[in-house]
Amino acid sequence: MQNNLDYWFPFVLVCGSILINIPKYNKSVVSGTELSIQQLFRSIKGFRPYQHIRDRNRFKVYRYLIFAFTKGKVNLLTTNEFINIFTQGRVNLTLPIRDKSDITMSRIEIDKYLQVFGYQWQGKKRMQILLCISEATTNIIKHANIGEIALRVDDNKVTIFVLDQGPGMELEYLPNILFHHGFSTKDSLGCGFSLIYRYVDCLALATSEKGTKLAMDFKLQEEK
Amino acid sequence: MLQISKSINSKGIFYNLSGHLDMSTAETFRRAVVEEQCSRGEVIHFDLSDLVFIDSSGIGELFRCYWHYSNLGIRVVFKNTNPDIEEVLDVIGFREAVAD
Numbered sequence: 001m002q003n004n005l006d007y008w009f010p011f012v013l014v015c016g017s018i019l020i021n022i023p024k025y026n027k028s029v030v031s032g033t034e035l036s037i038q039q040l041f042r043s044i045k046g047f048r049p050y051q052h053i054r055d056r057n058r059f060k061v062y063r064y065l066i067f068a069f070t071k072g073k074v075n076l077l078t079t080n081e082f083i084n085i086f087t088q089g090r091v092n093l094t095l096p097i098r099d100k101s102d103i104t105m106s107r108i109e110i111d112k113y114l115q116v117f118g119y120q121w122q123g124k125k126r127m128q129i130l131l132c133i134s135e136a137t138t139n140i141i142k143h144a145n146i147g148e149i150a151l152r153v154d155d156n157k158v159t160i161f162v163l164d165q166g167p168g169m170e171l172e173y174l175p176n177i178l179f180h181h182g183f184s185t186k187d188s189l190g191c192g193f194s195l196i197y198r199y200v201d202c203l204a205l206a207t208s209e210k211g212t213k214l215a216m217d218f219k220l221q222e223e224k
Numbered sequence: 225m226l227q228i229s230k231s232i233n234s235k236g237i238f239y240n241l242s243g244h245l246d247m248s249t250a251e252t253f254r255r256a257v258v259e260e261q262c263s264r265g266e267v268i269h270f271d272l273s274d275l276v277f278i279d280s281s282g283i284g285e286l287f288r289c290y291w292h293y294s295n296l297g298i299r300v301v302f303k304n305t306n307p308d309i310e311e312v313l314d315v316i317g318f319r320e321a322v323a324d
Binding site: 129130141188192195 | 225241244246247249277279280281282284287308311312315316317
């Protein structure tokens with residue numbers, strides 16, 4: 001639908017210009033004031049020419065700013081870019097998140113799995129990773145109801161994928177969600193994402209109206 | 225997942241929490257603790273040292289409990305000797321918020 005409107009936009013522009021130059025139509029929409037082309041298009045409900053180009057440019061601005069601000073720690077990706085990362089390698093473990101009890105169960109399962117993997121899976125780093133897992137899966141239950149968590153172990157790096165099909169996050173809210181400790185769109189402390197941002201080594205994030213996808217990278221030290 | 229034991233003596237009510245305090249066990253905590261009948265001037269002590277895990281949802285429950293009883297004029301004390309739990313409490317700002 002949007003593409004169709006874009007196709008017709010130049011035509012509508014020309015017609016609009018002609019109409020505006022006819023005195024009869026000049027004062028028709030906004031009574032008593034001159035009708036501009038912008039006002040004419042605004043009066044057509046839902047008509048947003050070139051919106052997808054604007055959305056793409058807006059996304060690029062957020063992507064570059066977040067990347068620069070976090071010194072490369074947070075990458076905002078499109079859903080397709082994220083799927084490329086997700087499908088690049090083998091996933092060691094996948095767990096569904098369907099209700100509150102899965103928050104605890106998935107954390108315990110991943111904890112058990114990594115204990116036998118030959119890395120220094122103990123102390124602060126272990127707690128920090130488990131905390132990030134818990135915060136991300138809690139967000140699934142709060143905002144999307146269901147989703148899944150997957151684990152990939154490569155060399156000395158653990159990647160936790162957290163995927164849901166919820167309503168996604170508004171780009172405008174993203175800086176606050178990531179960096180503003182205490183910001184929340186729900187009745188909560190609003191610390192989840194800021195904790196993840198604090199402890200993760202690298203975070204890839206894709207969000208749209210079809211869901212939110214996270215890839216949290218953590219470096220582990222080899223067992224001596 | 226979350227075990228709560230309770231004892232009462234002349235110094236107040238003592239709760240010992242062990243296991244996991246997160247969104248899935250928050251309800252258990254709320255039912256066991258926040259519905260407690262206390263009178264003004266009493267002290268409630270929470271020992272968090274035996275918790276193996278706490279996240280922001282769990283700390284949210286501790287905050288709710290603290291505010292609930294503080295509004296009733298009841299003092300709430302949180303004791304913890306577990307460094308992993310203490311780090312999360314610090315990072316979230318819990319210690320600063322409930323400092324006397």
